[in-house]
Amino acid sequence: MDSRWLESGLRLHEAPQAPVRALVDLRRVVGPVPNLRGLHVGDMEIDLVKKLDTVEASVRTEAPTHPARFVETDMARLKEECGATCARFGFEASILETDDAPGVWREEGFSYLSDAITWGERHGVHIVLDMHNAPGRAFGGDPRLWRDVRYQDRFVNLWAEIVRRFRDRGGIAAYELLNEPEPPDDDYAVWNALARRATEAIRAIDPQRPIIIDSIGYANPSKFDGLQPTGDLYTLYSFHNYEPSAYHCQKRSWIQDQNTYYYPGDVGGRYWNRRELLATFGPALEFARRHRVPLFCGEFGCVSDCPPMTDMVYLMDEISLFHELGISWTMYNYMQIHRDPFWKEHFDCNCYILYPPEDKLYRFDRKVALVRFFAQAEGDVLDPLQPEDPNVHICGVRRRDGWTSILVSNKSREQEKHLALGVSGLCRGIGGQRMVMDATTDGWGVPAPVAHADGWLDLHLPRLSITRLEFPVTAPWALWGFRG
Structure with missing residues (x-):
């Protein structure tokens, strides 16, 4: 494993004690650009992703075992067009093991992960292996993983098998234990215990590869107060940010509020600007300062139906904060596949849309260009004085x-x-x-x-x-x- 990933990608950062003071404290040399910079990738066939509305449905249903596949040309595009140093590669546990045959490994699923790692090695993109859904946990309220020790055992054993197979692969940036954990009633204790068990199982096989642990509440930065560090020296702690949600999600068909919102601007009675974004990260920054651990933002972004260019200045504010604070990041999302022509002009959160009826790839040029600027940044984060004009x-x-x-x-x-x-x-x-x-x-x-x-x-x-x-x-x- 390249030691640079431990020296720079995991550098400790003295985060400010209070978000407001951070605006002053950041006026100094803040160190090198964080090493993990890229995009989330995963199941790209949106028509196959089942959003489960009830617990009963989630118990009966697993995520698809044969999602539309990420291929090597996608990895090349991530590097050549987006400049990514890493890809957060979301995978379903069900491609590796199913409820029908617990403990029986699905070799085609492991081959798929191996191929993705190989493509990353070939094109210079490190892979964060992100378990997007786990045994007994179909995203959206499935309680089995959190309440049944049999599923917890399967979760730990599956991670041990993944690490056993891939521990010698240089193209892996980190193991992300579980995307957006959501134990019922914000049960911190069950996630803290399960994350510690999985960490111990991984460390018995791979002593130093970075591990990523999300906060609960769907990786909510406000939920760091009950998260307990495992004590592992090579663990990053992760949050996701889609605030302000009414701005990020505007014009989506399932959102009742169909108003138009601007950034910077008033959203829900609160004026959102760079200072407010920083305040949103406050609990995660305090956790990092208190425990002297590094942070990772595994998902953030905004939909393409935001007023033009407000999305770009929003993303510039957010990613520049990550660089100043030493936070590694992957933006959501690389690509999805849609058969509805509506999506040829509406990218949602994506940089690319593949439209099969035309066999044509559509690219959100401005977003790709901005991501590339920050992802390709190599060197020292610039530390300027700022004009008095907040705009x-x-x-x-x-x-x-x-x-x-x-x-x-x-x-x-x-x-x-x-x-x-x-x-x-x-x-x-x-x-x-x-x-x-x-x-x-x-x-x-x-x-x-x-x-x-x-x-x-x-x-x-x-x-x-x-x-x-x-x-x-x-x-x-x-x-x-x-x-x-």
Whole structure:
């Protein structure tokens, strides 16, 4: 196993004690970009995924054992187009073992996981093995795993078998024990005990490969108060974030509230901006600070029916927070397959939609371009002072090749902005380039040269836009001022 994953992907981070203070505390050098950066992938055939509405149905029904398969061209696309360093690979326990034959391993399922790991190794994408559903737990209220020790034994034994087969594979980034655990009545004790049992079984076979443990309440960041660390030195603790939910889920057919919401903006009587996103992570950050453990955000994102470009500035705020806080991340979701033509223009949370009647792949260009920027970031997280204008935010990274990449967002829907940005260490006589993403562009716009005068870059920021700057820096650098 590559030791870099332990040194950087699991680096400890002194998270702030209070979310509001974090805005001040972050104004310092925050260390290297976290190593796990990518997308969630899994069952892509949406028509096959059964959402179980009742406990009775979930006891009778298992997730499909032959989902639409992720293939090597998908892995290549993750690397080449999305820049991913890792893929959170969701799999159903039922592809490895069924209720009809407990303890009898389904070799075709293990071969599928092995193929995915091989493709990742071939294309430079590390795999988080994410058990999306477990024996006795069909997502959506199935109580068997939480109340029947026989299913708990099967869960632990299955993880031991997975690790026994794949412990020597260098392409595995981590073992994620269970996606979004939801024990009845928020029973912390049963999940804490089960996670500890599974960790002990894994460590008896693989002493150091990272393990990921989700908080309960569907990996809710507010539920870290009852989560107990296992004491394992190579474990990350995970949360998911889809807040504010009325913004993230807007216009979905099953949502009663069909209002249009903006980011930043008022959602449900609360003004949501970067500060509020940070406050949402507060309990997870406090847990990390108290126990000195690393964090992972395994799912986040927003639907494509958000007002154009509000989704991009939302995602920029969220991912830049992850980088500043040292939190590894995988965004939801890579791709789904739909046969309804509605989805050719409505991507939901996905970067790609495959439409079988045309055998055609549709790509959400702006989202792919933004994910690629952050996923490809290698180097030190940029630590700028911020303008007083809350609608303008700056983030970026000093790359290992001596160049610096900066994003500057204008989150205002009404006003263009003009900003003179002072940067020390710019190469005299050498300019950089500027690209703009807004509602009129597919990804980044056409590169244009950007000149500087005595270290000042004059920027025009269109309404609801993200401006990308790339320029060489030779001296120790810092963003050091604004004017105008």
